[in-house]
Amino acid sequence: MITVHHLNNSRSQRVLWLLEELGLEYSIEKYQRDAESNLAPAALLKLHPLGKSPVLSDGEQTIIESAAIIDYLVRRHGNGLLAPAVGTDAHEQYLQWMHYSEGSAMLPLMLKMYTGRLPDGGEALQARITSELDNHFSYLNAALDDADWFVNNTFSAADIQLSFVIQLGPLLHSLDAYANLAGFLERIHARPAYQKALAKGGTYAFGGENAP
């Protein structure tokens, strides 16, 4: 049985969405962020060495890191859906976007979030952080100049993995200059599987009907 250890308002929403897109059966173990610190509860430390979410368990397997979880689900349970065939050029693009999301794009967003909590707002770093945010959002926006989806203009698990970056973006940085990203958000939020996952996952402040 596939179980998602799901934290409210978090990256694990992506995993629920993927499971709905693939039409797989799964159960959800829910965890709530602390109301004051916004951190995950200690119970997650029993499953994730860093106490974070998502965590996927599937029989004897326990997997952490969203990209690894998404890749695992697509390979093991995807029946060829939501990823280009291994060995194709499109698959190389797919892998690049899968790694890019957490490996590169999240860094300036996290820096923006954390430096904003410093007494002086992390003033000395803001110019660099802002230019990096524009750098990344320009890159993402340009990838959708002539396409609705990031890989081969075909919806794939890479779009799911990239969604969190693009959803978190407007909360930390203006995306007004990046109309393709607004279009991407509209498209993903309209997907029936996205909405089903939202209904099952509970509060999700970053996009769709439960967003503020």
Ligand SMILES: N[C@@H](CCC(=O)N[C@@H](CS)C(=O)NCC(=O)O)C(=O)O
């Ligand atoms: N790169 C990891 C990041 C995991 C992560 O930081 N998850 C956040 C939720 S979005 C978390 O559990 N935060 C709670 C905490 O750090 O206490 C992934 O993609 O799985």
